[in-house]
Amino acid sequence: MSQAILQVEDLSKSFGGVKAVSGVSFELMENQVLGVIGPNGAGKTTLINLLTGFVRPDRGKVLFRGQNIAGMKPYKVANLGVARTFQMVKPFYQLPAFKNLVLPLKSPRAKQLTGGRYGDRDAVAKDLLEEVGFERDSWVIFKQASVLPHGYLKRLELARCIAMAADLVVLDELFSGLSLAEVASLVPVIDKLRVQGKTIIMVEHRLRELFRIADRVMVMNFGQKIAEGKPREVMEMPAVRGAYLGSEEEGA
């Protein structure tokens, strides 16, 4: 029987007069994949920032394995086992691709999990890069991140989360800016994470691919949760159609 790994209660955050996230509550079971969708400016990224400690909530709780992590510093959240990616990629630009993973492989969390016996981290880093779709025996893994194409940097973001050995992985628009083929090659990687027992939150605009992966989908608009359920069912809901298409029911 799986249990809730994350319980969010009445989470709220305003910037000036704008309610970026307002009274959002939801639960996430262990090993589930939750998709978060909504129009631009719906508060999806703020929600992620609230979950991972980058923004302090005005009110509400975020219980990760029963512990309230709302307002906790980002590095402490990371050490508890919550990893995230950034929509605008943020690699260590001056390090080679594989060295970007050596840092998380030597992180305080990794030390805690391995007892300081890390093994050959360079080799592990290269394995990880291969797993997310870098060609192994090629020059790509040795290139500085600053010269890598966007597609590789997105993969690097994902690999960093895997390297952190997180239990909850939060992906902020991982698929944005990627070609159809690139997205198609990443879908199995995420499936594999689920098989390994990870719990995943995905903020996405690429609905077709998201619906293939997600168990549940939560829809946000103007900072509020307007719907939650199975992917296809959610898209049939009038409120969701209204938010996305601006349907005539809205005015009725």
Added chain:
Amino acid sequence: MLEGVLIYGFINSVLLVLVAMGFNLTFGISGVANFAYGALYIMAGFLCWGLLNSLGLPYWLAVAVSVAAIALLAGLLFRFVLLRVRGLVISEVIATFGVGLAILELFRYWGFIGFEYTLPVWLDASFDIGETVVDGQRLIMVAVGAGLTLFLWFFTRHSRIGRAFRGIAQDERTALTLGINADLTAAFAVAFGAGYAAMAALVILPLGTIAVNEGYNVLVNALAVCIVGGLGSTMGVIVAGFLIGYAQIFTATYGETHWMMIVSLAALLVILLVKPSGLFGKQKELEERI
């Protein structure tokens, strides 16, 4: 004469690298431009002077205590002043500049002016290098400069805090997602940089007197070297230190001594016109890419 110019150019270059390294280290890691740098430098001198002349501590102990105290003070400056304005670049500059100004002018107000404020040389001897006579203190300064540069290189590559330094230097938000405590690391970086300033002061000041105005000169020299080299780049500091260091000595030898300070400022102006990110600066390249 050329031999002398080459040797003294080398010594002057190491002096500039030594003076700029702490400022560069702090900026490169935490993004804080510590404008109290010159004041901390001078304060280390006066503190050591006080420990020697009032408390009568042994010289080596006075040096160690001064360096530790200045580093601690800078760490506290970060914790209680800079942390509140973190990320607001202008506020950081104003805050550190204000603190530096206050420290230096307080020394002036309290009457710390005069030729009696000197530190003894570490080694009272002179050596012949070819036909040029060089005093022991300058040789020690070269050794300390080389030692501190090497230490920095090893430290940032082979220690846990050093790797954390490099992590937050490249992207603070990403470092946070890896469980690195960025605020604490930045506090260390500020303290570490100030410790380097104090170390530089205590090995350089025995060559002259401890003067309040030197605090401003040190800041200008450190800024010039860091900006010409490219803020945050250790290699940049070394190359720029040698460029400006030799240029100053050539100017003093074949031109006029009082033009020495002009050289750093001229180098600063030229680099800002030609390549604003500095010789080894990476800031701009990355901004263009994003």
